Structures are given as structure tokens and as C-alpha cells.
Amino acid sequence: MSGLVFAAIAPHGHLAIPEALSAAERDLGGLTQAAMVELGRRFDAARPDVSIILTPHNVHVEGAMAVVMAGKLHGSLSDWTQEPIALTARTDREFGRAALDAINGAGVPAVGISYGGNDQPTATAIMDWGVLIPLWFMGGRATPQVPTVVISPARDRSLDDHLIAGRALAGAAAASGKRVALIASCDHGHGHLASGPYGFDPASADYDQRVTEIVKANDLGKLREFDPAFVSQAKADSFWQMLMLHGALGDGWRGEFLSYEVPTYFGMLCAAYEPVG
Secondary structure, X not given: OOEEEEEEEEOOXXXXXXXXXXXXXXXXXXXXXXXXXXXXXXXXXXXXOEEEEEOOOOOOEOOEEEEEOOOXXXXXXXXXXXXXXXXXXXXXXXXXXXXXXXXXXXXXXXXXXXXOOOOHHHOEEEOOHHHHHHHHHOOOOOOOOOOEEEEEOOOOOOHHHHHHHHHHHHHHHHHHOOXXXXXXXXXXXXXXXXXXXXXXXXXXXXXXXXXXXXXXXXXXXXXXXXXXXXXXXXXXXXXXXXXXXXXXXXXXXXXXXXXXXXXXXXXXXXXXXXXOO
């Protein structure tokens, strides 16, 4: 079997990684940590050859989605923890090119990006935390390591563009001859605490509740009913990646809600998806 074989919604707050926690944080994030271990187990069972990670925290290109074409990725969580959490990962440049061509071919602008050295195959791009934290559990520390393709959505593009791009990625996966995992790296409302960096806004809890209900009902299509102004008010980092996920999966996949919690100022949710039949 080739094409998409596994999909997930996974958070990217450092509290998801037990090894990243300070002494003061040891009692936080337990539900998420257990769910991430379960996502890792299911990822391994699906035996993907490559993973696609949709992240909101990599390079943002005005008017276009972006696909990392460098040969490697490297990053750490030094901005979030004093613990030595770092990761280097291989990319799949062949599949990255196929993904890039597929998105453009579907009429959604997309560009290839790299960093540092001018020879893309030997260049090392920055691995943001939206990539590192899912990879920590899903393929990044495996032997052999599962290569990845990193894609940034474009918030200034339409909702339909994200759905179309997701369908294009599913098509590229089907044509690749490879077993492909698709991970939507998502943290949700960021306004749960007045003491947090974004302050308090009740829209964050409202948004998270609606997303949780949609995931539990296996009905990501209802994301299209969200007002972008409401998403912005909720300070969510998940909407666009989930739209792409829905575009890729359509109605032929079964989702399973695994966890949701708000251990700090933002919401974290884990869900696993598998093909029906």
C-alpha cells in the first residue's frame, strides 16, 4: 500500500515532552504526553516511509505556502526549556519536490525554501518547534529515522486554498509509491490565561471546545463554518493546518480523539486518523 497511511493532529508545546519539563512543570501535560506516546505507537505501526508536517512556525511567505527543500533540518527547544532537547532530521527532497509541484499544479501558490548553504541537498534548514515536537514522538528518533517534508500554510490564502492544497498532497502521496504520514502540528487557542503572553480572551475556550467537538464527531468539514475573525480572536495556531488535513483526508478516514487539556495559556489536542476499510 502506498499513499497516505497515517494522519494526526498533534500539539507542539514543549509540555508534550516529559524530558523538556523543569522541576516546576513536572505535574503539567500528563494527558498530552500519554497521547503523544500513543500517536508514536500508531505512527510506527503504520510504517511510513516519509512524513509530512504542516507547521505554523516555519518560514512564512506572503501569498504562498512554503515547502522546505534543504537536505536536513536541525532545531532545539532552547527558547522554551533549559533541558537539552535537540533534533536533527533528514528531509525527503524527492517527495518535497512532488508536494511542491502538486500544490502549485492545483492552482495554489507555493515556493521551495532553504537556508544557509546555497547547495540545497547539503543545506540545513531551521527545525521549528512545530516540527521538532511531533518528530520527537513520530519518526524523528526512530532507527532508521523517517525522513520528513515540512510545509508552512499561508494564512493570507483562502480557506478553499488550504483544502485544495491538502487534496494535492494526498494526490502526491498516492503517486509517490511511498507510505506517507501526514501530521497537522497544532496548538489551539492561546488566550486561556490573563497572565499568558496573549492575555485572556474567552474566544480561546470557545474555539477549543468547538474544535474538540468536531474532532470527537470525526467531522473536520465543519471547520469551514468558522469565521476567520473568530479564529483570529481565539489566537489559534491550528485552523489552517487542520483545513489542509481535512482536504487530504476527505471523508474516507476515521478519526479518534485521544486527549485535550489546557495546562497553561494554550490548548493542546491529540487525535489519530486511519483509513476506513
